[in-house]
Amino acid sequence: MNRRNALTMLGGIAVTLVPLTALGAESDVAAAIKARFGERSTRQGRITLKLPKLAESGNSVPITASVDSPMSQTDRVVRLGIFANGNPRPLIATAAFGVHAGSATFTTNVRLNGTQDVIAVAEMNDGSLWRTQARILVTVGACDAMQTRF
């Protein structure tokens, strides 16, 4: 094996390792929020995240995010994003509320790869961003099952 082959191999190994080692960085969440909501500063609060303290399986965890808003024509939530900082892909879902939305409450079931923080970001109609996060303990992550399967 000559030097060129060895370097190409090393490069290949580095490329395959990057996605595995880059899991769960807070910067990933920041980048994901920026990609969805643009370069704006977020303020803490206004959102209530309801999720279990401990989930035995990360395959389906019920999460409710509700934003304190009257949902009137002049003061309403436009978008709500749910992120998880320990997942391979931090963005879980974004919900856009239309004119007939009765409240800025959104419930869904998410996959979580281990113990981590779940983050909700709300965009108001005046352009401000609000953020809340909550810690959740996950006994068996949604991605852990894959290693035992084969």
Add this chain to the structure above:
Amino acid sequence: MANNRIKVPESAQRGEVIEIRAMIMHPMENGFNFDTQGTVIPVHIITDFVCRYLDEDVVRVKLEPGLAANPYFSFHLRAQQSGQVQFEWTDQDGTVTHAMAMLTVA
């Protein structure tokens, strides 16, 4: 067309905020699972969900592989007048599943 369940109250008062629930049967393959041969199952998800009432959006969701299989949503609608509540799920392969319920407003 995938099997789906929706829950919309049959009737409501004008201005009342009611809960809507919607679920669709879908594996939401996240690209991290392997089949029995050890090959990766590619990402296969529902990408968009929209609930419409009186021809305007109630909620529009962009789904990602981070959602659990059989994606379930619950949200609220403010009743205004009798009309259809329509649901639409769009698979990444282009399949669209529709569902509809009548809401009677007193």
